[in-house]
Every structure is written in structure tokens, then in C-alpha cells.
Amino acid sequence: MDATTLLLLGQDSLISGAIYALLAVTMVMVFSVTRVLFIPQGEFVTYGALTLAALEAGRVPGTAWLLLGVGAVAAVLAMTRARQTLTFLKAIRILIIDVGLPALLLLIVHWAAPLKLGLVPEMLLTLALVVPLGPLVYRIAFQPLAEASILVLLIVAVGVHMGMTGLGLVFFGPEGYQTSAFSDAVFELGFMNISAQSIWVVTTTAALLLGLYLFFEKTVSGKMLRAAAISRRGARLVGISTDRTGYLAFTLTALIGAVSGLMIGSLTTIYYDSGFIIGLKGFVAAILGGLHSYPLAAAAALLVGTVESFSSYSASAFKEVIVFTIIIPVLLWRSIFRPPVEHLE
Amino acid sequence: MKITQKIIPMAFVLSLFAGSDAMADIKIGITISATGSGAAIGVPAKNTVALLPPTFAGQNVQYIVLDDASDATRAVSNARKLISVEHVDVLIGSSIGPTTFPLVDIAAETKTPLIVMNPATGLVEPMDEKRKWVFKILPHDTVLAKGIADHMAKNGVKTVAFIGFNDAFGENWYAAAEKTLGERGIKIIAKESYTRNDTSVSGQVLKIVAAKPDAVWVGASGTPAVLPQKALKERGYKGQIYHTSGVASMDFIRVGGKFVEGAILPAGPIIAASELPDDNPIKKLALDYIQRYEALNKIPFAAFGPHLVDSVRLISDATPEALKIAKPGTPEFRAALRDGLENVKAVVLINGILSMSPTNHSGYDDRARVMVRVENGAFKLLR
Known part of the structure; x- marks a missing residue:
């Protein structure tokens, strides 16, 4: 292996590592705040990429309808749950937020999609369509079970994953899509070609990670999330609503998932079921980070990216095997030296 | 919708x-x-x-x-x-x-x-x-693979790199490639695999480019076949890239865009139906x-x-x-x-034209195959 190959593989691993890092960090966040191992994280990547692809093609993406449907379900659930204290005004408020806004968004998309407004407005529209799915999914699937065991939440997460993959097939079809790149420019650095798109991916990832850090350290909402992560009961005792931290965690996770989708969609072909394997690699990184430490998870994600691209070079037939095998020594090490602590909640 | x-x-x-x-x-x-x-x-x-x-x-x-x-x-x-x-x-x-x-x-x-x-x-x-x-x-795969191997032999290809799916589809095509290329004295000098959902094949492609084959054969189907083609082009590979009949759909061209221009593949006659000669009985049906x-x-x-x-x-x-x-x-x-x-x-x-017999339950001849090239976003018949 010569220096050129080494550098090219390094560049490749940095790009995929960046995406895995974003997913790993949000997975750690969601797990520590809500105790949900959020398997469907990858679906937000797919939805983000495919929604943008549909908008670029001038079509109304299925996610616009999905948002309306999911919003309606959430509204019905919210009203049933509050049926004892439901007033007319409250019902109207729920309806406006959960059904009215998605309906408005649907109208906007119907108007905007055929106009092909260009990459940036389409990206914003994509985020507006995909991100609200995060908190809505939390309200429908996880909030009623917020106090259930980790295992139950995991099973629900698997169910949500299957549902979202199936809907992805219905909305986007079986074939893959690629979105146009943020920039087609290619810089030549000696013997290496570096595409502007890959620089964009790495800087966006760095900016998002820095943003998350500042969010957790400097803002009240971020501190609420940290408090809920340390102890749900303690957080409630000091007046932090764990429902709200749940929404917040899922909103962030959907946002970061969708942004990852926007970035990766131009680098590779995305299928309705691509998200799972991407999310799973983020999950491997999160496990390597002990499902606890953000910096460790991010570093582990870079490791996963590196292992992946070097094994695809030297033993392509065993690539996935190698990537998923690195989880075993870590699990062994953890089970011997750091026995699991049962959460007393 | x-x-x-x-x-x-x-x-x-x-x-x-x-x-x-x-x-x-x-x-x-x-x-x-x-x-x-x-x-x-x-x-x-x-x-x-x-x-x-x-x-x-x-x-x-x-x-x-x-x-x-x-x-x-x-x-x-x-x-x-x-x-x-x-x-x-x-x-x-x-x-x-x-x-x-x-x-x-x-x-x-x-x-x-x-x-x-x-x-x-x-x-x-x-x-x-x-x-x-x-x-x-x-x-059979071999009826289609023969089209690729013949085209390679005619154009003086001596060495080929194969990159295909890491599953039965890829392996079947590899077997067909080995057989048909072997009969024509063409060597396979590299074999790489990837999976349908891979987001990058840079590693595999680097290795192929380093081996300097005269042509590359992609044993993949549908839009996932775009990935190696695109990576090869981005690495500046200049040789001819061949695909299997599994990519003969417009989705391949839609996703691949300019990267799949010039790709050659065998396919059923329907893919170039309008270009078939009028005396071909398949044309009207297709x-x-x-x-x-x-x-x-x-x-x-x-x-x-x-x-x-x-x-x-x-x-x-x-x-x-x-x-x-x-x-x-x-x-x-x-x-x-x-x-x-x-x-x-x-x-x-x-x-194609099918004749069954007790020993052959897929009795197609070469009329079941046309060779096409991707040109200006469409499959054009190679004559």
C-alpha cells in the first residue's frame, strides 16, 4: 500500500467517520435522556436524503403526507390522554399544532415542489418536513411507555424502525436516489483530488458537534437534557419535565439525522432501507463509546470509518464482518472490567 | 401523490x-x-x-x-x-x-x-x-456473459478486473465471467466485492485501479451498480466498464447520470426495442x-x-x-x-426465441441478448 492509497483511504474514512460520529453522538444522547436505543435513527438519514431527492425532481415527497398522518395520530392520542381535562380551546390548540401545521406545510410543498427553488430552499423544506417526525414519533411510540424497561423500549424502537422502513418503500419506491452536490468543485492537492462536498461534510459535522457541545454547556435546554440524563427522577424533582426533554432529544436526533442525510445523499446512492446499516455503524460507535461518553463515541465513529474503508481495500468480501466484529473485544473488556450497573429508577 | x-x-x-x-x-x-x-x-x-x-x-x-x-x-x-x-x-x-x-x-x-x-x-x-x-x-447468465466476453475479445481486452455483489448474484456472475473469459483467453486479475447498501467502494476501486486492468466488469444489479462505476470514473479510470443485464433499467441512468455514460451491457431485446430491425419478430411484441x-x-x-x-x-x-x-x-x-x-x-x-427440450428448460439462443451502450442518457444498440 503506497502513500497515495493511504491518503485516499484516509479521506474516505474521514467522510464516513464524520457521518457515523453524528449518528453515534445523537444515539448516546437519546439513550441517556430517554433510555431508548434509537434503532430508527438511520431512517431519518434516509428520509432526509430521499425527501430532498424528491423535491429536486419536482415531486411532492411522501414525507409531507406522512407528517400529516403522524400528526393526526399524535393529536388523537393527545386528546384521548387528556380527555378528563380537555376543553374546547385545548382541543383546538392541539389540532392546530399537530394537524394544522403539517397541513400548511403540505400545501407549501405542493406549491413549492414543482417550482424547483434550488438546493438551499429545498434543504430547508426537507428539514421542515423530516425534523418534526422526531418528536412526533416520540409522542406516539415512546412517551406512553416512558417508564418501561430498556428492553421494552428497544423492542418498540425496532418496531418503529420496521414501520419507518416500510413506509419509506411506499413513499420513495425501491430504487435508489442521489441528490445533487452542494458544490461540484474539486481541489487538487498534490496528487490528491479533494471534492468540495467532502470538505463540506467534514466541516458541517465539526460545526454540528461543536454546536451540540455549546448547547449542552451553555443553554438551559441543554442543561435540562444533561440533568435528565444523569437522573430522570432527580430531574423531575427539580421541576424538569422528562416529557419535554424527550421531545427535545428526539427533535435533535431527527435534525442531525436529516442533516446527515442531506450531506450523504450527494456522495452515494441512498435507498429506502439504506439508513439501517448506516445507523447500525453509528450504533457500533456508540457502543464502543460505552453509550455514555460523547467524545469517546465520536472518536469510535472515526475508528469505525477507518476500519471500514481499510477493510474494503484489503478484504472487501469481509468488510461488514470486520466492522461489526470490532464490537466484540470492547464488549468483552467492558463485561470483565466494568460490570454493568443496574439503573435504579 | x-x-x-x-x-x-x-x-x-x-x-x-x-x-x-x-x-x-x-x-x-x-x-x-x-x-x-x-x-x-x-x-x-x-x-x-x-x-x-x-x-x-x-x-x-x-x-x-x-x-x-x-x-x-x-x-x-x-x-x-x-x-x-x-x-x-x-x-x-x-x-x-x-x-x-x-x-x-x-x-x-x-x-x-x-x-x-x-x-x-x-x-x-x-x-x-x-x-x-x-x-x-x-x-442463462452465460448467454448474456458471452456477449460481454465476445465484445472484450473483439476489442483486444487481455486483462479484466471483476467487482460484484457479495452474494449469490455476484458469485453467479463471477462464475459466468470466469467461464466465458477463460474460453477466450482473457485473464481476471482482480476480484473485489461489495454489498448493495454500501455507501462507498473507494477501497475496492483503489485496488482495481492499481491492478491496471484493460476493462472492468461490474457484477451488480439495479442502481447499486452505479457506485463502482462512479468511483472508477472519479479515480480517473479510462478503460471500458461492462455491466450485467441487471442494470438494464432507466433507474440506473437516472442515478448514474454522466458517470454511467459509455457503459456497455448485455440485455434482453426489449431494452432497445425501437432500434431492433423491423423483421425481428420480438420487436412488435416488445x-x-x-x-x-x-x-x-x-x-x-x-x-x-x-x-x-x-x-x-x-x-x-x-x-x-x-x-x-x-x-x-x-x-x-x-x-x-x-x-x-x-x-x-x-x-x-x-x-427471445425459446425452444424447450427435456434436457434444457431455458432454451434461449443468442437472439435473447442484445449489447447496448449508455449514450446520452439512453440505452443504444451496439451493432
């Missing part, structure tokens, strides 16, 4: 009742992978169901279509249900290897003729007591299918849909003789139908 259009096929079990006298109808059971990983291949077949003839050989025909969700277990239970509950006379299915292979045992066990819509040679070879119930409506498919579904046709039409045409060809022996719905009719299918000679299908 029209929701109703999406929901009706989802609700599925698309039974088309063609007449009132249901007792003596010929029943055709179809299991396809309309959802799941094989959906790209199964959906065009599902969209073709409405184009099947409601009657042939003076009989009403009833089609019972089930979705196996690309799941082998589901394919098996579908086949069992179609045979033991619906008492179908013939079974057609399925879309991908894993859902097709298990059907062979069921067909042999229940003595029901089976028409498979998968290219794997192993479905009908070597011919034995089990496989004599199975007929393949697609030409154009007719395309026109009806696109009028009905409002989306471009894919090369995987005609397999279903061809399967039914094959059955209709064998039916008149079988009817002389027994009535539909009886084991005798099924056996007679099997014998009939084995004896069809030079029947013109969209996929």
Missing part, C-alpha cells in the same frame, strides 16, 4: 376474476417480491399483472398474485397456499434468488409446473427429477408491451416486467395440447401442462 393508487396494490391479493364460470378456469398462481429488498425487480412484475390476458386457448384464466416480501419463508408459504388452497394449475415466481430456489422443491413435491423468473442457472441445471418441473423464462405498460402505470417500463407476460404466453402455448388430455384443476392436467411446456418450439417471447 395519488394515495389510492398506492394503497390498492398494497392491500394486495390482486385477484383478477375473468369470468363467472370459475369451476373450469385455468388458475395461475404468482408469487413475487413486491416489497422488501427485491422490490426493484418485483414491482415491475406486479405492475404487469393487469396486462395479462384474461382468456387463452378458449379458457378463462384466473391469476392469484401474492407478495412474498423478498422473504424465503413467505415465498414458501405463498406457494403452499396457492397449491393446496387455491389449487393452481401452474405456479410462477419469484423475483430474486432466495425466494425462488425454495419453490423448486415444492413444485416437484406437489407435481405442479413452475416457471421461474430468476436468471440463476442452478434452477434448471443439472436436470433431474425435481428440476423437470421447473422452467426458466430468463436466459413495443406493444412497453406501450401498454406505460399507458397503464404512467411510469417507464423496466426490463423485469416482461418475464411475467412471457411466462403466461409460454403457458398459453402449452395449454391446448394439455386440454386434450385433462381438465384444469386436476393432477393429470398439471402433468400434461408440464409435458407441453417441455415441448414448446421456437415460441416468440419478449425475452
Whole structure:
């Protein structure tokens, strides 16, 4: 292996590592705040990429309808749950937020999609369509079970994953899509070609990670999330609503998932079921980070990216095997030296 | 989006009742992978169901279509249900290897003729007591691979790198490549694999470029085949890149864009139907299918849909003789139908000209293949 190959593989691993890092960090966040191992994280990547692809093609993406449907379900659930204290005004408020806004968004998309407004407005529209799915999914699937065991939440997460993959097939079809790149420019650095798109991916990832850090350290909402992560009961005792931290965690996770989708969609072909394997690699990184430490998870994600691209070079037939095998020594090490602590909640 | 259009096929079990006298109808059971990983291949077949003839050989025909969700277990239970509950006379299915292979045992066990819509040679070879119930409506991989190997030999290619799926599809094509290239003295100097859902093949492509092959053969299907082509172009690979017939759909060009320009592949004649010479009997059939498919579904046709039409045409060809022996719905009719299918000679299908024999249940010649090149976003016939 010569220096050129080494550098090219390094560049490749940095790009995929960046995406895995974003997913790993949000997975750690969601797990520590809500105790949900959020398997469907990858679906937000797919939805983000495919929604943008549909908008670029001038079509109304299925996610616009999905948002309306999911919003309606959430509204019905919210009203049933509050049926004892439901007033007319409250019902109207729920309806406006959960059904009215998605309906408005649907109208906007119907108007905007055929106009092909260009990459940036389409990206914003994509985020507006995909991100609200995060908190809505939390309200429908996880909030009623917020106090259930980790295992139950995991099973629900698997169910949500299957549902979202199936809907992805219905909305986007079986074939893959690629979105146009943020920039087609290619810089030549000696013997290496570096595409502007890959620089964009790495800087966006760095900016998002820095943003998350500042969010957790400097803002009240971020501190609420940290408090809920340390102890749900303690957080409630000091007046932090764990429902709200749940929404917040899922909103962030959907946002970061969708942004990852926007970035990766131009680098590779995305299928309705691509998200799972991407999310799973983020999950491997999160496990390597002990499902606890953000910096460790991010570093582990870079490791996963590196292992992946070097094994695809030297033993392509065993690539996935190698990537998923690195989880075993870590699990062994953890089970011997750091026995699991049962959460007393 | 029209929701109703999406929901009706989802609700599925698309039974088309063609007449009132249901007792003596010929029943055709179809299991396809309309959802799941094989959906790209199964959906065009599902969209073709409405184009099947409601009657042939003076009989009403009833089609019972089930979705196996690309799941082998589901394919098996579908086949069992179609045979033991619906008492179908013939079974057609399925879309991908894993859902097709298990059907062979069921067909042999229940003595029901089976028409498979998968290219794997192993479905009908070597011919034995089990496989004599199975007929393949697609030409063998080797018929198609020969087209690539001939083109390489003609253009002075000496060394080839192969990159294909890390599964049965990729391995089957690798075997076909090894055989056809070996016969022509062309060497395979690198073999790499990747999976359908990979987001990057940079590693594999770096290794291929370093090996400096005269040409690259991509053993992949559908839009995932774009990935190595794109990576090769980005690395500045200048040699010719060949693909398999598995990419012969407009989705490949839609996703690949300028990166797939110049790619050469073998395909069924339908892909370049309008360019076929007028005296080619396939031309009329193919154009007719395309026109009806696109009028009905409002989306471009894919090369995987005609397999279903061809399967039914094959059955209709064998039916008149079988009817002389027994009535539909009886084991005798099924056996007679099997014998009939084995004896069809030079029947013109969209996929090619097919002649069956007791030893060859996929008897296509080179007319089942055209070589095409991607030019200006379309498949153009190579002459």
C-alpha cells in the first residue's frame, strides 16, 4: 500500500467517520435522556436524503403526507390522554399544532415542489418536513411507555424502525436516489483530488458537534437534557419535565439525522432501507463509546470509518464482518472490567 | 401523490376474476417480491399483472398474485397456499434468488409446473427429477456473459478486473465471467466485492485501479451498480466498464447520470426495442408491451416486467395440447401442462426465441441478448 492509497483511504474514512460520529453522538444522547436505543435513527438519514431527492425532481415527497398522518395520530392520542381535562380551546390548540401545521406545510410543498427553488430552499423544506417526525414519533411510540424497561423500549424502537422502513418503500419506491452536490468543485492537492462536498461534510459535522457541545454547556435546554440524563427522577424533582426533554432529544436526533442525510445523499446512492446499516455503524460507535461518553463515541465513529474503508481495500468480501466484529473485544473488556450497573429508577 | 393508487396494490391479493364460470378456469398462481429488498425487480412484475390476458386457448384464466416480501419463508408459504388452497394449475415466481430456489422443491413435491423468473442457472441445471418441473423464462447468465466476453475479445481486452455483489448474484456472475473469459483467453486479475447498501467502494476501486486492468466488469444489479462505476470514473479510470443485464433499467441512468455514460451491457431485446430491425419478430411484441405498460402505470417500463407476460404466453402455448388430455384443476392436467411446456418450439417471447427440450428448460439462443451502450442518457444498440 503506497502513500497515495493511504491518503485516499484516509479521506474516505474521514467522510464516513464524520457521518457515523453524528449518528453515534445523537444515539448516546437519546439513550441517556430517554433510555431508548434509537434503532430508527438511520431512517431519518434516509428520509432526509430521499425527501430532498424528491423535491429536486419536482415531486411532492411522501414525507409531507406522512407528517400529516403522524400528526393526526399524535393529536388523537393527545386528546384521548387528556380527555378528563380537555376543553374546547385545548382541543383546538392541539389540532392546530399537530394537524394544522403539517397541513400548511403540505400545501407549501405542493406549491413549492414543482417550482424547483434550488438546493438551499429545498434543504430547508426537507428539514421542515423530516425534523418534526422526531418528536412526533416520540409522542406516539415512546412517551406512553416512558417508564418501561430498556428492553421494552428497544423492542418498540425496532418496531418503529420496521414501520419507518416500510413506509419509506411506499413513499420513495425501491430504487435508489442521489441528490445533487452542494458544490461540484474539486481541489487538487498534490496528487490528491479533494471534492468540495467532502470538505463540506467534514466541516458541517465539526460545526454540528461543536454546536451540540455549546448547547449542552451553555443553554438551559441543554442543561435540562444533561440533568435528565444523569437522573430522570432527580430531574423531575427539580421541576424538569422528562416529557419535554424527550421531545427535545428526539427533535435533535431527527435534525442531525436529516442533516446527515442531506450531506450523504450527494456522495452515494441512498435507498429506502439504506439508513439501517448506516445507523447500525453509528450504533457500533456508540457502543464502543460505552453509550455514555460523547467524545469517546465520536472518536469510535472515526475508528469505525477507518476500519471500514481499510477493510474494503484489503478484504472487501469481509468488510461488514470486520466492522461489526470490532464490537466484540470492547464488549468483552467492558463485561470483565466494568460490570454493568443496574439503573435504579 | 395519488394515495389510492398506492394503497390498492398494497392491500394486495390482486385477484383478477375473468369470468363467472370459475369451476373450469385455468388458475395461475404468482408469487413475487413486491416489497422488501427485491422490490426493484418485483414491482415491475406486479405492475404487469393487469396486462395479462384474461382468456387463452378458449379458457378463462384466473391469476392469484401474492407478495412474498423478498422473504424465503413467505415465498414458501405463498406457494403452499396457492397449491393446496387455491389449487393452481401452474405456479410462477419469484423475483430474486432466495425466494425462488425454495419453490423448486415444492413444485416437484406437489407435481405442479413452475416457471421461474430468476436468471440463476442452478434452477434448471443439472436436470433431474425435481428440476423437470421447473422452467426458466430468463436466459442463462452465460448467454448474456458471452456477449460481454465476445465484445472484450473483439476489442483486444487481455486483462479484466471483476467487482460484484457479495452474494449469490455476484458469485453467479463471477462464475459466468470466469467461464466465458477463460474460453477466450482473457485473464481476471482482480476480484473485489461489495454489498448493495454500501455507501462507498473507494477501497475496492483503489485496488482495481492499481491492478491496471484493460476493462472492468461490474457484477451488480439495479442502481447499486452505479457506485463502482462512479468511483472508477472519479479515480480517473479510462478503460471500458461492462455491466450485467441487471442494470438494464432507466433507474440506473437516472442515478448514474454522466458517470454511467459509455457503459456497455448485455440485455434482453426489449431494452432497445425501437432500434431492433423491423423483421425481428420480438420487436412488435416488445413495443406493444412497453406501450401498454406505460399507458397503464404512467411510469417507464423496466426490463423485469416482461418475464411475467412471457411466462403466461409460454403457458398459453402449452395449454391446448394439455386440454386434450385433462381438465384444469386436476393432477393429470398439471402433468400434461408440464409435458407441453417441455415441448414448446421456437415460441416468440419478449425475452427471445425459446425452444424447450427435456434436457434444457431455458432454451434461449443468442437472439435473447442484445449489447447496448449508455449514450446520452439512453440505452443504444451496439451493432
